Amino acid sequence: MEEQLPQYLIIEVLSRLSDSGDLARCRLVSRTFNSLCQEVRSINLVCTLSRYLKSRSPETGHLVTPFKTIFHNLVRNSRNLESVSVGVDKSLGGIAYDDVEDESDDLYLTDVGFFKDWLSRVCGDLKFLSISDFWIQSCWRKSTVFALISSCCHRLLELEVRNAWLSVDGLRPIPTLIHLTLEFVRLEDEDLMKINECFPSLQVLNLVGVGGLKDPKINLLHLKTCLWTASNAPVSLAIIAPKLVKLKLKCVKPKSLVLETPLLYDFHLSLEKANEVRLQEFRNLKNLQLESSSLGSLIHKFRSGNTVKRLKVNLLKSAETFKVSKFCLRTLLDIFPNVNSLTLCPRAWSEAETSFHEGGLESWSGMKEVKEFIAHLVVDDIDVTLPFIFCILNKCSNLSDMALLIHREVDSSIASNLISRCTADHPRIRWRWGMWKEGADDTWVSDGI
Template sequence: MDDLPPPLIVEVLSRLSDSTDLARCRLVSKTLNTLSYEVRSINLFCSFGRYVKSRSPTTKSPITPFKTIFNNLILSSRSVESISVGVEKPLRGLSYDDVEDESDDLYLTDVNFVKEWLPGVGCGGLRSLSISDFWVQSCWRRSEVLVLISSCCHSLLDLEVKNAWLSVDGLNPMPSLTSLTLEFIRLDDEDLNKVNECFPSLQVLNLIGVGGLKDPRIHQLQLKTCQWTMSNAPLSLTILAPNLVKLVLKCVKPQSLVLETPLLSDFHLSLEEAGKYEVKEFLNLTTLHLESTGLCSLIGTFPFGRTVKNLTVDSLNRSEPVKTKRFNLETLSDFFPNVSSLKLGPGAWSELESHFRSGCLEGKIGMKKMKEITGHLMVYDVEITKSFISSVLDKYTSLSDMALLIHREVDSSITSNLISSCSANCPRVRWRWGRWKEGMKDTWVSDGI
């Protein structure tokens, strides 16, 4: 290692995913010890195992406090550009009901803790900062860490704060910041307004599980990508972003939704019910993902679907087959006539199959450009499923690809029956088969399951 060029060693050390290894490297050789202070990235996360040991009467004495380890690493580093500090995922999943912990050893948005190290690195070349707090210790303490960051980090480009109750009183403008992620954060409407005002150059905004908002409003002129997941049911929700290209919006049941995003091309919308919506025309929308308990009424809010090429739909009614008529392929054809790729989630497939069971597919031919259909199947009645698939193939003569994922709990004999029947009855189509299950990643196989 000592024979490697120093810049290469620094590059390797800067890419360590766990900076506790950096501390170990300092004990290995004089060269590593010297060069370790030139690293550009510090990544330190408290593990669940360390947390448990720090609470056990038999093991807590020899455990070095997490904040002490971090301070030793960061205060001795001279060229840091990126900092990530936090607790690992198992700890982020704990709630105050699971464990009572009124200490502050993992309260990482504690402004007194951050003051110890941030001014020294923030005024330099710091470009990226991520703090993932321990919710059990942070949820009942309002932190001014965002204000401190805005006063110290004038060159910061990327900021991420998770699991905290934030104050914006005294927040300073950060015109250089282009990416902001707030995840599981407590904010009020006026706090979000302050964020709009002080971060005018945002191109990426992620608001995930941000609670406390009633009538939230995003007004960002430079924003290009936005992910917004609401943890409560707001009265109204407004997005004014003339340059927004991609939007992922998940909310419960807003009474009003206003979108002024004329350049939007990729839109993922998930909500329980469609209400009073004001949606300006999307002239560039090519990719659309819709998910709702009232899927048919939600589809009706998109009278501008002629530009959509890639469509994904799913109903949140997944627990059992739908017994009443909801939406059907005719509806999709009317609103999205130029779709070439259609993906049907398990709820949507179930609704379509239920509609087919109660009658038949409509005679009108729509979606003449349809090339590919992907479906997630439960297979309640294999004969009905086979008949439905056959009717779809008859309706869409331009279809060349069928990608079907079958639920993992479906009996293997039923699966084999479906695969062999479909492959034999329609050899003109390229078939792909796979498995799916809630909470698991879809898996594909090339020659059956």
């Protein structure tokens, strides 16, 4: 193979290996491969569940090379690294604390001592760094690895840290960093403030399951994309980002929510209760997805929805019972009058259907802009569902595409009857049909069931 392919191409292939443990095996192929393996630009090493279990077994433990040793050897024999990813597989997250009898640190990957052994070798050219720690070993050890990374990785563009307890003590600015992901990480409020200060050039920020924050605030002048899945604890959230264009924010019951994001274009907001929510006018907002158990109240938090073209709404199920504004189609499209693509998820469809049968759409003509309509529905009584569908079709005079996803548990004869009556009565519409199931990913649309 090495005689047929140019060396640069072999290096490219080796740099793209999903498991850099294969590099060790490649070195045994020939002297040429051994030399070329040292030129790889990327290392990606993952400790699998099978490797972990073998290392813990009395019968096989002595046969397994320590994970950190393998990683050290890879780094020591690499000269041009630009990307390093080291971590444990997600399957190790299912290991219970009771299954671990000692206080090992063999997979404690945010250990500063472990980092000091190899980071100085590669920091000069490093642009991407990802660490996925072993939570059982890292959750009770506070790591200052942030400070070490910031002190020597002066060209770093992207940083990912998962499953760790991080400290920002000694953290220095990294003006080159534009992409940061923190997932299932423990921080404090003052730590997030320090991140705002030291990573001023961030354009992409992902905060998923970051705990320990009481009143977190994101204040980044260059941020363009943000994913923030906040903890379940009631906290006050604030985002100040004048260049932000894409935001996916999920929180349960925040004490307050303040968004100062005037250029927002794509917005996905999921929360249970919409109490202290303060949203400024979004003059560029085109794509909007809302999920809430108080959906009727949430939509009233938008000062103006005139710019929104694509809208998807979902009424979340809540264990609590509290008085909320009812959700209805008329109110939704009065607030977002220029929507041309509308998607109603199951509970939103059900409540809109109930509201329709209680009256309120007869003299209303607020659906003329809608060209595409997608709905997830459960059909209990076809004579109840059909009038609502036909009302939508009559009100949406410019509608050209109607996609209905029927719940998998609906009787096939009822579904077939619904399909035949819809297509017969409104042949001008392009009909698409599909199936959906609660909690599944198969909410797809197709030409038939």
